[in-house]
Amino acid sequence: MAYSFVEIQKRKTYFIVFLTILLIIIYFATIWILWLAAKIYFVSVFMDFQNFPKKFFFPSFKENVILFIIAIKIALIHFFISSKNMSKKIFYILKAEPMDLSYLKHQQLKNIIDEVLIATGSSQIEGRVINTAFCNAFSTADFDGKVYIGVTEGLLSKLNRSQLEAVVAHEVAHIISGDCFYTTVVCSMFGIYEGFLERISENLVPIETVSGFITKSILYCIISFISALNNLVVSLLSQQREFRADAIAVKLTRNPLALAESLYIISKTWRGKSTASEAFSPLFIVETKDASEFSTHPPIEERINILMNMAHADHSVLEKMMENMYFRTGNIRKDTTPKIGGKTKTQKGWFIFKDNKWQGPFSFSELTQLNWLTGDHLICREGALTVKKACEDFDLISLFKPLHKEVSYKYSCPHCYHGLEELKYEWASTYRCPICKGILVSRSELNKILIREERSFSEEIFQQAEMVKKEKQERFRKIQQIHTPFVLNCPKCGKKMRRRLFSYEAPVEIDVCIWCDIFWFDAEELDIMQVLYDQNLNKDILLE
Amino acid sequence: MWLLLLILIILLWVISVYNVIVAKRNNVDNAWAQIEVQLKRRHDLIPNLVKVAKGYLAYERETLENVIKARTQAMQAINIKDKETAENFLTSALRSLLFVVENYPDLKANQNMLKLQEEIISTENRIAFARQYYNDEVMRFNITIQQFPFCFVARMFCISKKELFKIEDSSQKEPPKVKL
Structure with missing residues (x-):
């Protein structure tokens, strides 16, 4: 939509060359310093440091060339290893899984992705879900053109349909404008290693033991070094890309208010700070770290303000929503449907929907006599308000069990030793x-x-x-x-x-x-x- | 000699303009095909919906029959104008059905119904997005063939304006609101 395919491919090549040169420079500087340090160490231990000619310490032209070639080789190897299966590695570190379509919310997410794609007229995007409580969403793109959108469970439970649609549209906007690819490549250069080490250190020996303390502190040093490199590379990304993606998202959904609302909700909740996702902060819709000089995203208030201007609305709308959000859980989850019959329900009978009308009530012993009853029949408990399939009613399951008698239970109850x-x-x-x-x-x-x-x-x-x-x-x-x-x-x-x-x-x-x-x-x-x-x-x- | 060259240049220009117009017209056709796919999806969903709802809505036969009637009408419509009216009728019939469903807590809580509702909302959104895409493409096409030098070429090959796919009123832009 925004750019043609050829244009994106061309920009990709420039970008990769640029990134490789940057990697070479980083490696050259590191190797140069290491070489110098090694020389100084060698001389100070084995020879007389004071009388040694100082000229020896600075690498000659020949040495420089050799170091440079080594740097190029390491940088290229690094680039090729890091850029292989980027999405797969990122999913492994973030623990992102494919969607479970039997769950309604996941089906909804899949539907929303497909809907937004229709508005762009472009190709397939796969969805992923991270099983965690924090609220954020991200997108990745691979060299072979496969693209993914990931959403956390926490976000799925917090947002309504139109808000989720706005978030997905934002991520789709990143994908069609091509900057999702750059972000993924830049994040994989050092972020993958940072994230991987962080994930290891999460599950490592407890800090109480001496060996645990030492390994943890060594790991921490390595992580902070890689994270510094990551910050350096990531700072190449322009903050403008988020504004652009917001704008395209609004153009796709024509609903700036929903995007503003979802940004607001994400900004007010846990966004993934102090998890492995910090390493991939630029990939997310709102950055997972706290805002700093190294921020890869523009300030969230600014983004919300722009969106609210587009919607011709003021902040009172958001404040009202904040109130609703506070009361949302808790009160809504109270089951207010009046209970008829109370706890005596097991003694009452069941109605069965057959031949387009309700029959019954039947008692449990009568039900066992009915030959035509299958698990697919709709049933309703006497006095209850809910209708379900017969096989879904917990007390009736045993009726349908004999059909496949060899039910082997995987686990048994620790209290009553009955199969679970x-x-x-x-x-x-x-x-x-x-x-x-x-x-x-x-x-x-x-x-x-x-x-x-x-x-x-x-x-x-x-x-x-x-x-x-x-x-x-x-x-x-x-x-x-x-x-x-x-x-x-x-x-x-x-x-x-x-x-x-x-x-x-x-x-x-x-x-x-x-x-x-x-x-x-x-x-x-x-x-x-x-x-x-x-x-x-x-x-x-x-x-x- | 110069005249010949001028004619050649004009001819080349006409060809290039014609090609641009044809490309845009194909974009519009493609977008229309997208809408048809989604409309078909909606027509296929309705029998399922009726099947699930029938057990619960014994006293709402009229609403159900309305939906079925609207579906048959919509499937028979051929040109854009007919489709517009038939689909609008179907949308309102569906909406009244979903409104009725709200009054039946047991039906509302039914798993199949929840899934179907989600599918219907999704389809309505898909239709809306496909229409948005189609209308954008039509607008681009219409602008091209009406702009100053291009309009001569368009008139030469008898290329006419395409119609937008409209909806009845602005309130219908929203997909049917269903609380999940």
């Missing part, structure tokens, strides 16, 4: 015990559950959450580990699980297996945890 059944909780895969309703979750899936906001909770859960918080925080201050550490066996590996409180802000007692990184929640504990986590998030937003 797979359950989609907030579209994350978990295993639930049908008897005690406890839930088994791995760490990465737990992360998704805490970020997503699809479920709503009853009033009782909110009250319980308050109680848990008051009671447990006192205990948390004294000691984190509770004094009955080993109670349950891990359903996965069979070893003893530790019982501890999850965190200070969400002090729910959980069982965790440190070997498999897997969590066991008793009934309702996961709900309480979600409520507490939400309250915590709201506080963060308010404090900023």
Whole structure:
């Protein structure tokens, strides 16, 4: 749209030549200094430093040429290694995954990407999702022309459809104007190594041990050196590219207000500071680091102001939204539909939708007699308001199980030793015990559950959450580990699980297996945890 | 001799202008094809929607029938003017159906329905974007064939203005608002 394909290709070549020359200069300077240092060290240790001719220390012309050739070779090797599969490496470091299309929000993201592409009339873009709570979005492009747009789970749960559309349009704008490619190349030169080392140091031995402390500090030195180089190279990028991408995004969606809103939301939440994503700050829609002299993005207020001018609106709109945002989670998640029948629901019957009308009610024993009933029939509990498929009703699952009798359970419940059944909780895969309703979750899936906001909770859960918080925080201050550490066996590996409180802000007692990184929640504990986590998030937003 | 040269230059100019116009006309045709793809997508979605909603909306038969009728009409329309009116009718029928769905909490919470709603919203957006792209291309084409020296060439080859794909009123620019 903005540039023709040929033009972009031409600019690519210039850019690559320029970047390689810069790399050569950096390497030449480094090698030159190292060579000098080596000479001085050698002379001061093995020879008489005072009487040695000073001329010896400065490299001669011949030495300079040799050093230069070495620098060129290293720079070229560096360039080719770094520029191979750039997107793949970046995804590995950021832990970005392909979308799970059974989850509605991911399907929505895919739809939005396709929609915006229609407005540009250009080719395919793939979506990626980062499983993390911070709010940001990025785009990458490879040498072979493959392009990707990535969004974090946190952002997906915070933005509505039109805001998400604006963010995607911004990233698409980077891609069609071609500057996404430069940003990706520049970031991969040193950023990949910085990010990789940072990811290693996250999972490294704890800092308490001596060896851990030493390795960590050495790693920290290397990281800060590479990060300085990264900052140097990245400062080549012009801040103007963000303004341009904002403008193209508005041209595509004709909705400047939505983009301003999403920028505002991103700027008010955790953008990814002190994670591996800092190394790729220029790729993101709002930079992950704090603003500084090295900023690769223009100030966010300026961007928002320009967009608000385009929308002919003033800041009161944004302030109003801020209020809504604070009240959004928590209140909306309260399930206000009145409960009919209450807890006696299991004794009541089921209605079944057959031949275009509702039949029933049938009791459980009657249902077992019905030959025509399949898992695809729509059913409704007597007195309840929700309609679902028969196979989705938890009490009826057993009816359809005999069809495939050889159900082998992967894990069994640590309390009742019954097989755990797979359950989609907030579209994350978990295993639930049908008897005690406890839930088994791995760490990465737990992360998704805490970020997503699809479920709503009853009033009782909110009250319980308050109680848990008051009671447990006192205990948390004294000691984190509770004094009955080993109670349950891990359903996965069979070893003893530790019982501890999850965190200070969400002090729910959980069982965790440190070997498999897997969590066991008793009934309702996961709900309480979600409520507490939400309250915590709201506080963060308010404090900023 | 000079005259011949002048005629040659004019001829070359006419050819180049004609080529520019043809390229733009093809862009417009391509954009129109995009719209048709998306309209087809919408027509294919409607039977699914009706199937899912039928169980729940026993008392809203009229709304459902309206949607089906509008779909048949829209599928039969051939030229742009007919399509415009038929598609506008379908949009309003769909919107009233989605409005009715809001009153049925169990249907609203149904997973299939949620997915279908998302698909419908997405399709409406796609149509809107495709229309935007088409109208932009048409505008570029129309400007080219109406500009001063170009208009002679256009008239010579009987190239006429293309029509924009309009919507009824400005409020319809928004896709149907559905709370998810």
